[in-house]
Amino acid sequence: MTNALKPGATIGILGGGQLGRMLSMAAARLGLKTHIFEPAANPPAGDVAHRVTTAGYDDIEALKTFANSVDVITYEFENIPTEALDIIESLRPIRPTRDALAVSQDRITEKAFLTNLGITVAPYAQIDSLPDLTAALKTIGTPAILKTRRFGYDGKGQARITDISQAEDALKALKGAPAVLEGFVNFTREVSVIAARGIDGAVVCYDPGENVHKDGILDTTTIPATLAAGQHMDAILLAGKILNALDYIGVMGVELFVTDSGLIVNEIAPRVHNSGHWTQNACVVDQFEQHIRAIAGWKLGDGQRHANAVMTNLIGDDVLDHANLEGALHLYGKAEVKPGRKMGHVNQISPKA
Numbered sequence: 001m002t003n004a005l006k007p008g009a010t011i012g013i014l015g016g017g018q019l020g021r022m023l024s025m026a027a028a029r030l031g032l033k034t035h036i037f038e039p040a041a042n043p044p045a046g047d048v049a050h051r052v053t054t055a056g057y058d059d060i061e062a063l064k065t066f067a068n069s070v071d072v073i074t075y076e077f078e079n080i081p082t083e084a085l086d087i088i089e090s091l092r093p094i095r096p097t098r099d100a101l102a103v104s105q106d107r108i109t110e111k112a113f114l115t116n117l118g119i120t121v122a123p124y125a126q127i128d129s130l131p132d133l134t135a136a137l138k139t140i141g142t143p144a145i146l147k148t149r150r151f152g153y154d155g156k157g158q159a160r161i162t163d164i165s166q167a168e169d170a171l172k173a174l175k176g177a178p179a180v181l182e183g184f185v186n187f188t189r190e191v192s193v194i195a196a197r198g199i200d201g202a203v204v205c206y207d208p209g210e211n212v213h214k215d216g217i218l219d220t221t222t223i224p225a226t227l228a229a230g231q232h233m234d235a236i237l238l239a240g241k242i243l244n245a246l247d248y249i250g251v252m253g254v255e256l257f258v259t260d261s262g263l264i265v266n267e268i269a270p271r272v273h274n275s276g277h278w279t280q281n282a283c284v285v286d287q288f289e290q291h292i293r294a295i296a297g298w299k300l301g302d303g304q305r306h307a308n309a310v311m312t313n314l315i316g317d318d319v320l321d322h323a324n325l326e327g328a329l330h331l332y333g334k335a336e337v338k339p340g341r342k343m344g345h346v347n348q349i350s351p352k353a
Contacts, residue, residue: 003199004297005071007031011292012070012092014084016043016052018332018342019076019272022280024049026288032296037066044333045076057084067091074250074295076271078104079150095295096250100270103246107149107180110268117245119238120264122257123183133171133181137164140183146170148177158216185264187257191225194276195239196290196300197248204290204303205236206283209275209311211255217340221275221311223282227258234263242268251276251291274313274342281328281347282309307349319343 016038024034033050046052055062067088125136148157159170195205210225239254253273255266279286285301331344
């Protein structure tokens with residue numbers, strides 16, 4: 001393809017966590033280098049990347065030096081300060097584009113974007129005060145979940161409300177952060193689609209995975225998901241519709257609720273996604289290689305799976321039993337074990353039916 005990166009080129013990655021680590025490993029297999037930009041010292045991605053810059057997102061000179069050292073820039077998390085993006089975008093292309101970041105960084109913006117596409121989301125309301133919350137609860141009803149508009153992940157930044165009397169305490173729990181109230185969705189299961197779109201507009205979707213959470217954190221993803229053929233196709237079509245609307249480049253995770261009345265999009269993540277880790281051992285081209293291919297301007301790889309799979313996250317102390325775990329083990333190189341911290345995952349595969 002025209003303007004495709006050549007082997008030996010360098011990809012800049014904002015963020016040095018496990019996703020940056022696995023992106024770096026995928027890039028290396030393709031003969032590409034990675035340069036990690038991460039404020040924290042000794043990030044997991046630093047063990048495998050070609051180069052690491054340790055600096056804050058407010059360090060203008062470090063950002064400029066980083067951008068000038070790479071050919072294209074991507075990211076492993078959404079909450080990158082706008083000011084930092086302004087600096088690096090003037091020097092190098094960012095893929096996926098900032099449009100995708102702008103949509104996903106704010107839950108209200110995201111839901112409005114999806115609604116405008118004709119995609120169903122849970123009932124929601126913008127919350128800026130206690131009167132807003134009280135009025136929204138009367139309209140949407142309970143149970144409901146109050147979430148921060150930005151920076152929430154793995155169950156953090158949210159409060160469950162089962163009665164309107166809990167409104168004030170729920171708002172206090174979010175410490176004044178701008179919020180959104182989401183109505184409860186009566187779903188039978190949650191699934192996610194990992195989808196990729198190339199510079200040429202080609203779209204490749206992996207089979208939907210069925211997700212189970214514990215304490216707000218993804219526990220397992222099972223492939224294939226328990227879906228009717230029509231639901232399977234609808235999930236893939238929804239993901240493709242979102243990617244095309246954003247003129248997206250790269251891999252995206254789309255989380256959906258399966259309900260009796262159809263599919264409801266829970267949220268989108270403009271990056272490689274935890275629920276796509278199963279692709280590492282059940283597909284020829286996994287989500288990490290697919291993302292690198294897309295942002296490098298290469299042709300997308302084959303997204304078909306050759307096996308069934310169950311991906312299990314290793315959270316906190318789960319990793320201490322790593323030596324006894326069967327299946328394909330992926331550890332993230334994190335030095336300190338903490339409760340609720342993702343330390344690795346294991347993929348168990350079985351013959352495809």
